[in-house]
Amino acid sequence: MSAPRSDPALVALRQRIAAIEGDHGPPSAVLPFGLAELDRRLPKGGLALGCLHEVAGGGNGATDGAAAACFAAGITARLPGQVLWCVTQADLFAPGLEQAGLPPGRVIHVEAGDDTAVLACMEEGLRHGSLAAVVADVARLSMTASRRLHLAAKTAGTTGIALRRWRRQADASDFGQPTAAMTRWRVSVLPSSPLPVPGLGRARWLVELLRARAGESFDLELEACDGTGHLGLPADVAGGPAAAAGRHAFG
Amino acid sequence: MWPVDRLRRQDGTPSDRPLVLAGRIGSRRVVTAVDALAAGVGLRPGMPVSKAQALVPDLRIAPANVAEDLASLERLAFWILQRIAPIVAVDPPDGIVIDATGAAHLHGGEDPMLEALTGRLALSGVTARAAVAGTWGAAHALARFGGDLENMPPEALRLPAATVAGLRDMGFGRIGDLLAQPRAPLTRRFGPELIRRIDQMFGDVPEPIDALRPADLIETRRAFAEPIAAPETIARYIAKLVAALCAQLEAQGLGARRLDLICHRTDREMQTVRVGLAVAQRDPARLTRLLCDKIPTIAPGFGIEIMTLAAPITEPLAARQTSTLAPEAPDLSGLIDILANRVGAQAIYRFAPVDSDVPERSSRRISALAEDSGAGWPHHWPRPSRLLPRPEPIDTMALLPDQPPVWIAWRGVRRRIARADGPERIFGEWWTREAERIAVRDYFRVEDDAGERLWIFRAGDGEDAATGSHRWFLHGIFG
Numbered sequence: 001m002s003a004p005r006s007d008p009a010l011v012a013l014r015q016r017i018a019a020i021e022g023d024h025g026p027p028s029a030v031l032p033f034g035l036a037e038l039d040r041r042l043p044k045g046g047l048a049l050g051c052l053h054e055v056a057g058g059g060n061g062a063t064d065g066a067a068a069a070c071f072a073a074g075i076t077a078r079l080p081g082q083v084l085w086c087v088t089q090a091d092l093f094a095p096g097l098e099q100a101g102l103p104p105g106r107v108i109h110v111e112a113g114d115d116t117a118v119l120a121c122m123e124e125g126l127r128h129g130s131l132a133a134v135v136a137d138v139a140r141l142s143m144t145a146s147r148r149l150h151l152a153a154k155t156a157g158t159t160g161i162a163l164r165r166w167r168r169q170a171d172a173s174d175f176g177q178p179t180a181a182m183t184r185w186r187v188s189v190l191p192s193s194p195l196p197v198p199g200l201g202r203a204r205w206l207v208e209l210l211r212a213r214a215g216e217s218f219d220l221e222l223e224a225c226d227g228t229g230h231l232g233l234p235a236d237v238a239g240g241p242a243a244a245a246g247r248h249a250f251g
Numbered sequence: 252m253w254p255v256d257r258l259r260r261q262d263g264t265p266s267d268r269p270l271v272l273a274g275r276i277g278s279r280r281v282v283t284a285v286d287a288l289a290a291g292v293g294l295r296p297g298m299p300v301s302k303a304q305a306l307v308p309d310l311r312i313a314p315a316n317v318a319e320d321l322a323s324l325e326r327l328a329f330w331i332l333q334r335i336a337p338i339v340a341v342d343p344p345d346g347i348v349i350d351a352t353g354a355a356h357l358h359g360g361e362d363p364m365l366e367a368l369t370g371r372l373a374l375s376g377v378t379a380r381a382a383v384a385g386t387w388g389a390a391h392a393l394a395r396f397g398g399d400l401e402n403m404p405p406e407a408l409r410l411p412a413a414t415v416a417g418l419r420d421m422g423f424g425r426i427g428d429l430l431a432q433p434r435a436p437l438t439r440r441f442g443p444e445l446i447r448r449i450d451q452m453f454g455d456v457p458e459p460i461d462a463l464r465p466a467d468l469i470e471t472r473r474a475f476a477e478p479i480a481a482p483e484t485i486a487r488y489i490a491k492l493v494a495a496l497c498a499q500l501e502a503q504g505l506g507a508r509r510l511d512l513i514c515h516r517t518d519r520e521m522q523t524v525r526v527g528l529a530v531a532q533r534d535p536a537r538l539t540r541l542l543c544d545k546i547p548t549i550a551p552g553f554g555i556e557i558m559t560l561a562a563p564i565t566e567p568l569a570a571r572q573t574s575t576l577a578p579e580a581p582d583l584s585g586l587i588d589i590l591a592n593r594v595g596a597q598a599i600y601r602f603a604p605v606d607s608d609v610p611e612r613s614s615r616r617i618s619a620l621a622e623d624s625g626a627g628w629p630h631h632w633p634r635p636s637r638l639l640p641r642p643e644p645i646d647t648m649a650l651l652p653d654q655p656p657v658w659i660a661w662r663g664v665r666r667r668i669a670r671a672d673g674p675e676r677i678f679g680e681w682w683t684r685e686a687e688r689i690a691v692r693d694y695f696r697v698e699d700d701a702g703e704r705l706w707i708f709r710a711g712d713g714e715d716a717a718t719g720s721h722r723w724f725l726h727g728i729f730g
Contacts (some may be wrong), residue, residue, distance in 0.1 A: 005625075016609075038581055045421060055308075055407070056689065059701065059703075060703060063639055064728045065637065066265070066635065066636045066637045066729060066730040067636075067730035068730070069636045069637060069730060070636050070730030073636070078490045079580070082581070082583060084586075087638075088642075091638055091639065091640060092637065092638075093610070093614075093635055093636060093637060093638035094602035094614045094628075094639070094725060095604075095610075095613060095614070095628040095634040096633075096634040096635045096636035096637070096727070096730075097625075097636060098627050098628060098634075099630065099633060099634055100636065100730070103625075104601060104602040104614070104626075104627065105601070105623030105624070105625060105626075106605060106623075107601065107602070107603070108583070108599065108600075108619045109588075109599070109601065109616075110590055110594060110598060110599050111594065111598040111599075111600075112593075112594045113594065117594060118591065119527040120593065121590055121593065121594065124586060124589050124590060125590075127587065128583075128585070128586040130581030130582070130583065130584070131581075135402065138686055165280055188728070189701070189702045189703050189704065190702040190704040191669065191670075191698060191700075192670065192698055192700075192702065192704070194456065198670070198671075199670065199671075199672045199703065200670050200671070200672045200698055201694055203704060203729065203730065204702070206730075211415075224730060225730075227630070
């Protein structure tokens with residue numbers, strides 16, 4: 001997907017801003033979500049690789065982090081290589097992650113004692129350079145810590161996802177603090193896709209991009225990750241059932 | 252118990268009859284060690300052999316072999332040196348002393364370490380008692396006698412038998428009695444040894460442990476003319492020691508699986524650092540990095556005068572041919588080592604599937620560097636991304652036997668169920684556990700008004716009370 005605006009003055013300005021921000025080197029690649037509706041609103045048409053991103057759950061998801069974990073698993077599932085997942089409380093359920101596209105053979109779990117240790121492990125993972133991505137469940141992420149992680153991700157070209165997960169709902173206001181991360185997402189659960197019979201359809205999320213460097217924020221109603229880590233566009237939003245047909249729905 | 256256990260391990264002597272070991276004291280033949288069976292029928296070390304034979308007719312008697320006992324004990328101490336802590340010494344005739352400073356955290360603390368150690372010894376047929384204390388003397392006494400130091404008998408002081416007998420004659424039945432006495436008369440009567448042992452027990456006199464160093468241990472050592480203390484200096488000398496160690500390893504074609512750095516301080520204290528490696532390594536840069544990560548845990552005190560670096564566990568490591576044509580899988584062992592030395596090796600793992608329908612048993616932790624078998628879980632039913640550590644009881648209103656609840660209340664919040672899927676009946680492991688022969692759980696995937704998807708189950712099939720308590724639990728949260 002081509003850049004939406006290719007005015008030379010704007011390109012020059014972007015380069016100057018990038019130089020001020022310390023983003024050296026060639027422009028990093030992006031990982032498209034495979035949904036035109038989503039990709040065209042993201043800078044460069046996808047999720048920037050080799051950067052730090054933040055994901056949190058909305059509502060009760062701020063404390064359980066279940067939808068955010070699926071969202072992160074879906075992103076990392078589409079990257080080639082091993083994934084390091086650092087946590088403080090070990091409640092990830094590997095079969096559930098597999099159904100979001102991330103098989104157990106691709107994830108190395110690290111159980112660290114506290115937030116500081118999790119951040120240190122995440123930084124080690126990012127600096128190592130041969131991982132596909134590093135995910136970490138963290139509650140507090142200061143500006144300094146996020147800048148440090150972002151630089152580590154940039155240096156080694158590994159994508160980092162800080163999965164923000166708080167102990168109490170009230171602490172989620174922390175998500176408004178400034179960050180050095182490339183993007184900041186909030187994933188909230190929505191009632192699942194309606195079915196003509198009793199039962200649960202494919203899970204739906206309200207995916208909000210709260211902050212994006214050189215991009216605009218938006219929110220979009222999407223269907224949760226399928227078995228390959230791809231999000232879906234709800235049939236009633238896309239305008240026809242064909243878009244959702246043929247996809248095996250999980251989660 | 253050690254001589255008996257050693258004999259059992261080496262000869263495979265069956266344990267159906269009481270066993271005692273016989274040795275000579277002067278011209279008398281006396282029992283030197285007894286096993287648990289023999290102790291149960293009243294035999295004690297020090298008893299004449301003829302008396303023991305008279306007491307127990309079918310007694311099995313083996314000759315005592317003190318030299319072999321000691322050699323075996325040294326081998327056991329080396330095994331402990333490899334696995335538990337860098338400073339280990341033999342405490343003859345039947346003890347091993349371990350300096351656990353800087354090593355206990357690798358095993359999850361002092362108590363888990365002792366438990367693991369005695370458990371592994373028990374598995375290999377060695378009965379062991381272990382205790383942790385601030386000094387060698389106190390730990391020695393606690394492991395053998397237990398209880399309060401002051402209430403222990405004078406035998407706990409590691410004194411010659413004649414001195415102990417003399418103390419008993421004087422009426423000293425407890426160490427506490429000795430502490431209350433003026434020291435000069437005691438020294439005049441029993442010699443300086445008694446007071447020295449008491450001071451060693453209570454830590455008033457240092458008692459360095461002469462660490463066991465097997466002859467073939469790969470080790471480098473550096474003594475400093477001036478004591479060093481600055482972290483940068485320590486890092487520089489670590490790099491030099493590692494380079495020397497790696498040269499030795501390379502000459503023998505070995506790679507290190509474990510490294511022990513021992514810093515001898517000017518005040519005769521020792522600081523130890525132990526790092527483990529997931530695969531054998533002799534790359535100086537990587538080993539230096541692992542050791543330097545641990546510098547903050549070294550307290551240099553008034554300065555370090557000697558540093559030794561040893562590789563107690565080594566493995567053959569041959570040069571490997573690499574190919575520039577076929578891209579190799581990235582080597583993650585360096586990262587795993589760095590993380591393992593930060594958070595502990597047991598905290599880094601992968602999940603592998605287990606053939607069990609019970610969700611909490613459906614995965615097991617395997618080593619992070621284990622081969623990927625490509626196996627996964629069956630995809631028949633959706634599974635949550637977060638599983639609660641243990642199912643939490645919830646209040647519900649539901650029609651039996653197989654309807655999902657109309658509402659549930661979890662952690663004090665009541666939710667109306669808008670949609671549900673289920674039941675998915677999960678049977679216990681009837682082939683391994685008798686208690687789970689007929690136990691079942693009926694799992695439902697429910698969604699409340701707000702769209703939150705939860706995984707709940709009812710213990711029991713809804714009809715037969717023998718299959719479960721029919722209480723409801725919340726077990727997981729879907730994304």
